[in-house]
Amino acid sequence: MKYLDEYRDSQMVKRLLEKIRRTVTQHLVLMEICGGQTHTIMRYGLDELLPPQIELVHGPGCPVCVTSTSILDRAIEVAQREDVTLVSYGDMLRVPGSKTDLLSAKSRGADVRMVYSPLDALRIARQTPERKIVFLAVGFETTAPANAMAVWQAHREGLNNFFLLASHVLVPPAIRALAGSPDNRVQGFIAPGHVCTVVGCRDYEDLVQEFRMPIVVGGFEPVDLLQAIAVLVTMLEEGRAAFSNEYARSVSYRGNIEAQRILAEVFEVADQPWRGLGEIPQSGLRLKSKFAAYDANQVFALTIPEVEASSVCISAKILKGLKKPTDCSVFGHSCTPESPLGAPMVSSEGACSAYYQYRRHDLVVIQ
Amino acid sequence: MCLAIPGKVISVGEENGIRIGRVLFGGVTQPVSLDFVPEASIGDYVMVHVGFAISRVNQEEAEKTWQTLEEMGLLAGELPEANRTAGLAERDQS
Numbered sequence A: 001m002k003y004l005d006e007y008r009d010s011q012m013v014k015r016l017l018e019k020i021r022r023t024v025t026q027h028l029v030l031m032e033i034c035g036g037q038t039h040t041i042m043r044y045g046l047d048e049l050l051p052p053q054i055e056l057v058h059g060p061g062c063p064v065c066v067t068s069t070s071i072l073d074r075a076i077e078v079a080q081r082e083d084v085t086l087v088s089y090g091d092m093l094r095v096p097g098s099k100t101d102l103l104s105a106k107s108r109g110a111d112v113r114m115v116y117s118p119l120d121a122l123r124i125a126r127q128t129p130e131r132k133i134v135f136l137a138v139g140f141e142t143t144a145p146a147n148a149m150a151v152w153q154a155h156r157e158g159l160n161n162f163f164l165l166a167s168h169v170l171v172p173p174a175i176r177a178l179a180g181s182p183d184n185r186v187q188g189f190i191a192p193g194h195v196c197t198v199v200g201c202r203d204y205e206d207l208v209q210e211f212r213m214p215i216v217v218g219g220f221e222p223v224d225l226l227q228a229i230a231v232l233v234t235m236l237e238e239g240r241a242a243f244s245n246e247y248a249r250s251v252s253y254r255g256n257i258e259a260q261r262i263l264a265e266v267f268e269v270a271d272q273p274w275r276g277l278g279e280i281p282q283s284g285l286r287l288k289s290k291f292a293a294y295d296a297n298q299v300f301a302l303t304i305p306e307v308e309a310s311s312v313c314i315s316a317k318i319l320k321g322l323k324k325p326t327d328c329s330v331f332g333h334s335c336t337p338e339s340p341l342g343a344p345m346v347s348s349e350g351a352c353s354a355y356y357q358y359r360r361h362d363l364v365v366i367q
Numbered sequence B: 001m002c003l004a005i006p007g008k009v010i011s012v013g014e015e016n017g018i019r020i021g022r023v024l025f026g027g028v029t030q031p032v033s034l035d036f037v038p039e040a041s042i043g044d045y046v047m048v049h050v051g052f053a054i055s056r057v058n059q060e061e062a063e064k065t066w067q068t069l070e071e072m073g074l075l076a077g078e079l080p081e082a083n084r085t086a087g088l089a090e091r092d093q094s
Ligand code: SF4
Pocket: A312, A313, A314, A315, A318, A325, A328, A329, A330, A331, A332, A335, A336, A340, A341, A342, A343, A344, A345, A352
């Protein structure tokens, strides 16, 4: 309750909560996919404001959290080469690989730089033609078109010192893997608003048909999320499985056609390892063969295999909705955002980090 | 890293063959690719993710989203330091 009053739409929030309270009659497990949504839920304590029958579990929607250790190990290896500058988005630099992380490699002399945009990565490549710029490009469908554009642009400009170490993940195959798994507990999904802004709604409609399970596209503000939850609860109580777009001010049915075009031009769908979830068929993107000259894996012959991360980390179970961060024995003790043992503690959109920011004090009281 | 930040397009030009807009965030402009929103022009508000505009929004929506992201401390991961200091009000004066 502590955060609700500071939110300007608190009347609207109260109305939605009341509606949900009146509708729900049974225990329902709902999963939000996107880490930004997880952050909102924790920040405003939405999970505590909702009636106790509704259990929110937090899905694999933080790109930082699901990037496999083998990709990080490759990034760290290539960063140590004399002639290479490794650039990536901020949070990626702190994610532990199987032995170390990129920031530690930097402190030992590797040229590692943080960027906010693939445009920055291109600029560095233009400005330092004598160095090889390797861009560790992660992300869901929201980010992949921007990363694709960087490659396309490098190609257009004839930049021959720009390379992509790509780890892209796609949301629908992850939902398919979760919903189809024998230990699945999730009854309804909140689909990620900005992913759908780019790719549209078609795939999600198909998933509803495939699993007879409601899916609702939601935004990132408390009202958006409660609205999505209210629609899911109503459908589940009525025994209906349908698709609904509750973030229509950003998401159109077809999505962003220009972004989809560049995605299809540069990448093709491929099997992809997810940290915690293992390999999921057809759930990632790799460079098409005509862009092989920009593929860091091929150019630098990077072949480090996947190694399982730290054994204490239960992030795999958290990303599947089977456990909560607070179930982890090292949560808040030896694993904190300052010294993360697992990826979900690194990014502010990771479930463990969100719980750490907003729930660890409650825990101390309970203990 | 999966969020998009609203900003206002104040100029549109071309750099290295990319359609680049100067977009105002928190009092500071940033170059943003407008390749995915060919319909966007000066004065429009766009949602920007990793330096690329992915959709157009109206001003009210942009203001609301900016405030929420600021309130939640989520601008940090998406924008360089200098751009996070001022709110949307200051942005409109520049
Ligand atoms: S608290 Fe740390 S070790 Fe535990 S699951 Fe989360 S990231 Fe892994």
